[in-house]
Amino acid sequence: MHLSELRMNGRNVVGGHGSGEAIVSRQPMSFFGGVDPKTGVVIERGHDLEGRSVRGKVLVFPGGKGSTVGSYVIYGLRKYGAAPVAIVNVETEPIIIGGCVLARIPLVDKLDKSPIDVIETGDWAEVDGDLGRVLVERRRSRG
Amino acid sequence: MYLTKEQERIFNGEEGETKELAMKLLVAIGDVYEAPRMIDVRSAQISGVSYKTIGDPGLEFLREFSSGKARAIVKAMVNPAGMDLVRWVELGIPEEFARKQLEIMQCFSKMGIEPTCTCIPYSGEAAPLREEHLAWAESSAVVFANSVLGAYTNREGGPTALASSVLGLTPLYGMHIDENRTPTHLVKMKCQLKSDLDYSLLGYWIGRNLGSCIPRIQGLPALCPHDRLKSLGASMAASGSVAMFSTEENGESKNAETVTVDRKELLEVGRLLSSERDFEHVALGCPHLSLEELKAVADLVSGRRLAKDLWCFTSRHLRDVAKTRGYVDAIESSGGKVICDTCIVVSPMTEKGMEGLVTNSCKAAHYLRSLNRVETRLMSFEGCVQHALV
Numbered sequence: 001m002h003l004s005e006l007r008m009n010g011r012n013v014v015g016g017h018g019s020g021e022a023i024v025s026r027q028p029m030s031f032f033g034g035v036d037p038k039t040g041v042v043i044e045r046g047h048d049l050e051g052r053s054v055r056g057k058v059l060v061f062p063g064g065k066g067s068t069v070g071s072y073v074i075y076g077l078r079k080y081g082a083a084p085v086a087i088v089n090v091e092t093e094p095i096i097i098g099g100c101v102l103a104r105i106p107l108v109d110k111l112d113k114s115p116i117d118v119i120e121t122g123d124w125a126e127v128d129g130d131l132g133r134v135l136v137e138r139r140r141s142r143g
Numbered sequence: 144m145y146l147t148k149e150q151e152r153i154f155n156g157e158e159g160e161t162k163e164l165a166m167k168l169l170v171a172i173g174d175v176y177e178a179p180r181m182i183d184v185r186s187a188q189i190s191g192v193s194y195k196t197i198g199d200p201g202l203e204f205l206r207e208f209s210s211g212k213a214r215a216i217v218k219a220m221v222n223p224a225g226m227d228l229v230r231w232v233e234l235g236i237p238e239e240f241a242r243k244q245l246e247i248m249q250c251f252s253k254m255g256i257e258p259t260c261t262c263i264p265y266s267g268e269a270a271p272l273r274e275e276h277l278a279w280a281e282s283s284a285v286v287f288a289n290s291v292l293g294a295y296t297n298r299e300g301g302p303t304a305l306a307s308s309v310l311g312l313t314p315l316y317g318m319h320i321d322e323n324r325t326p327t328h329l330v331k332m333k334c335q336l337k338s339d340l341d342y343s344l345l346g347y348w349i350g351r352n353l354g355s356c357i358p359r360i361q362g363l364p365a366l367c368p369h370d371r372l373k374s375l376g377a378s379m380a381a382s383g384s385v386a387m388f389s390t391e392e393n394g395e396s397k398n399a400e401t402v403t404v405d406r407k408e409l410l411e412v413g414r415l416l417s418s419e420r421d422f423e424h425v426a427l428g429c430p431h432l433s434l435e436e437l438k439a440v441a442d443l444v445s446g447r448r449l450a451k452d453l454w455c456f457t458s459r460h461l462r463d464v465a466k467t468r469g470y471v472d473a474i475e476s477s478g479g480k481v482i483c484d485t486c487i488v489v490s491p492m493t494e495k496g497m498e499g500l501v502t503n504s505c506k507a508a509h510y511l512r513s514l515n516r517v518e519t520r521l522m523s524f525e526g527c528v529q530h531a532l533v
Contacts, residue, residue, distance in 0.1 A: 013171055033514075037200045068280070068300025069191050069201065076200020094172055098302040101168040102204060
């Protein structure tokens with residue numbers, strides 16, 4: 001196994017620190033109807049994370065979509081102990097911002113490298129929501 | 144973004160945790176959209192009220208948010224709830240649902256937020272004036288306020304509108320800035336819009352095909368009835384991320400792309416939302432019925448007996464006025480129901496194995512099909528009432 005470190009700088013949207021295993025989606029996410037707030041499992045049919053849990057992970061995806069009720073689902077994830085430890089978006093929007101503020105989950109976006117291309121599921125990621133930085137430790141070798 | 148000393152104190156938690164959370168939310172949004180500062184709003188209108196949509200996470204949040212000392216400091220209103228707050232037993236709402244819905248309403252009332260429970264807050268006590276800034280969340284009301292009333296509001300979400308209600312502020316960006324309100328598309332009508340349903344179909348076509356846009360629609364009749372503009376705006380806000388349209392024939396529009404719409408386009412979107420089948424339930428009032436529409440229903444059914452269920456959704460405020468004018472009695476003595484505080488989309492009324500229903504609203508059809516998995520058939524307003532009569 002090959003270990004390498006990668007640093008990315010972006011925009012600090014919601015403050016705080018969170019680190020954990022990354023889970024990466026290439027599709028926008030709707031938390032309302034798309035994620036079960038009590039388990040953290042993605043339930044949207046046909047979504048590339050369908051059936052996987054975001055609990056305790058650094059969740060990386062392009063951005064939010066759907067109803068603003070999604071903010072309450074993110075809050076619910078925290079309340080029921082199933083929240084991601086941090087969120088990294090390509091470009092974020094008010095549903096995700098709202099959810100992260102209410103649930104106190106660090107959120108960064110607009111990084112100098114595309115996070116959905118550079119970070120892979122299983123990598124270790126540290127998110128600094130105050131400075132807008134992401135540090136990635138790659139756990140798998142790649143070609 | 145720039146904050147005044149007072150706003151900074153709130154941001155730092157010196158006025159309690161709830162207001163701090165509200166300010167942090169608005170500042171995060173403001174920073175993302177590069178708002179230079181906050182502006183005052185005249186009113187806030189909050190979405191995410193029905194227990195059916197917000198569920199336990201929403202209720203838990205509202206419980207916590209309302210447990211602090213923060214209170215609404217501007218006129219604050221809410222979207223439709225999940226049931227008629229008075230007649231829920233008669234309408235077959237499960238008791239557990241009702242208990243949680245009533246608790247949601249208590250959380251709002253504790254914060255001084257009024258139980259208006261309507262998607263047409265401009266009809267009645269809270270009509271905004273031209274150029275007033277608002278923080279409204281109901282998407283059809285946002286379009287109506289920006290386009291017809293000349294007020295200024297972004298498409299808020301439930302949490303941001305709630306934050307605005309306790310702070311009286313919103314970040315200055317988007318639709319609050321004049322230069323962002325110029326039409327992006329010219330929509331030329333090649334056919335005449337005959338019924339209210341044609342307006343709803345046109346709106347749906349615009350949102351579906353142009354997405355996030357500000358359309359200037361050319362070829363509408365002068366002095367178009369407000370109820371038709373309400374239908375037009377509601378459906379474009381449901382199918383696309385639209386916050387405003389213009390009906391001025393010759394206004395400013397920079398580099399606007401031109402599209403033409405003929406009857407063919409309207410029929411095309413109609414087919415997406417309308418089944419050929421016959422259904423036993425008819426729902427009117429998405430958005431909520433105005434007083435004029437309640438009168439129109441009353442005139443059509445007065446002295447006759449309905450053969451199917453006819454549900455007329457409106458606000459409690461308008462229902463009370465309609466009651467004093469005899470419209471409610473005319474509708475209900477024919478077998479119809481005037482239902483307040485809720486609507487067909489956010490109530491559990493469709494959950495008891497309903498196959499489908501007839502409506503005049505593309506917005507209702509859109510959500511009934513996607514969220515509620517209920518079939519729909521579209522007819523004009525008058526067509527719906529006639530359908531319920533035979």
